[in-house]
Amino acid sequence: MKVIDGRPALPEPEAHERLPAPERDERASPEGARDRTPFWRRRGVLIGAALLLLALLVLFFLLRGGDGGEEQGQPPPTVSVEEARRVAWNDQLSAVGTLEAIQGVDVTTELGGTVEEISFENGTEVEEGELLVRLDTSTEQAALAALEAQRDQARLAYDRQQRLIERGATAEADVEAARATFEGLAAQAEQTRAAIDKKTIEAPFSGTLGIREVSLGQYVGAGTPVVTLQQIAPIYVNFELPEAAFGLVEGGVEVELQADSFPGRTFAGRITAVSPEIAEETRSVTVQATIPNEDQALRPGMFADVTVLLPGERQVVVVPQTAIARNAYGTAVYVVGPPDPEEQQRQRERGEAAEEEDGGFLGGLLGGGNGEGQGGDASDEEPGQARSGAGQRRGGNAADGQNARGGEGGAPAETGLVAKTVFVETGEQRGLDVEVTEGLQGGERVVTAGQLKLDDGVAVTIGDQDAGEGATERPAVP
Known part of the structure; x- marks a missing residue:
């Protein structure tokens, strides 16, 4: 074993395990690896990166269009308004x-008989005592004639008995009997005459007749309705x-x-x-x-x-019935007026936050090579001023478009207003007006048409036909 610098050296590989120097150098070289990468794979990576960047840009502009569409592209909704009025109500x-007639009856018959005569037309005016219907009285007339003859004969007998009593030629009882017979026959004659009169039906008072319910030749019993009579004035x-x-x-x-x-x-x-x-x-x-x-x-x-x-x-505040909106939260109206300072400040803050978010997102997408150019542009003008100028440019364009649209119909529409939700309490309703007992003081402009497009604090445009003092005045209900 060889020792190099005091350390044992690794054993050298066998001869058959060694690679030729050219092959070992080619595999270890990065330039050789890049040279061996296929061309289509390197081009696909570039295309994928470009498509990803394009998709991010499209998503950014879609999100920006959704956030600022109302400010840049779509105009505020147009509504009709009318002023809440203070009027005097009794x-x-x-x-x-x-409704009930002063006098009204169903004219009927007290006695039965056959209808002999009908002397009226349906629905006509009649005077008191005027003949309406006459029933057949031939039987009663014959009975009356017989009774009158008997009455006359009894009258003569009674007179004779009175002369005899004066001379003392008859008894007092005979005189009384003759008188009773005479008076009885006279009463029967009067009874028959009354029956004849009751079969002659007359109007009990002046009025208007209805539709007759009998016909000629019809037999009607006692209590049968003949016609309706009503006195209807007053x-x-x-x-x-x-x-x-x-x-x-x-x-x-x-x-x-x-x-x-x-x-x-x-x-x-x-x-x-x-x-x-x-x-x-x-x-x-x-x-x-x-x-x-x-x-x-x-x-x-x-x-x-x-x-x-x-x-x-009493003095009341009234609004048109169409201005009242009822929902699960209560009864409310939309009052149109200029935004208050706090609302304007909130709108400016929301706009600045949106500008910062949009600028940061776009800078993150573009970043790198574009950073220097953007930085150089931003150095000339403060970020807040740049955003404010952009907002003013967008607001000016929107206002110009609104004025142009308002000018097409004649007078320009009134802009720069917001609709505020005001909850109210209502009272009586007279005609088309509704009393507002709480929530309004009078003089406010309330929305009468277009409420479905509104929300609390949304910007609105008043149509030229109802704007300001040009609104159609309606007479107050007493």
């Missing part, structure tokens, strides 16, 4: 009433109010009535009676009002919406 009570409306309103209503208070049969028309009247008792089942009081109904438009049996106009008035 105190009032609402109820559902039923007409009553009966309705119920809660017990708490008992002390508020009295005779002479004005009421207004609306019926589904006459949309848009209001009938006026006055309270004429209030029930003196409260219903135990419903704890309500029955009230009756009288409506003139000169044109007889209202008819008995109709349902009507009744409004009792109480004395006194």
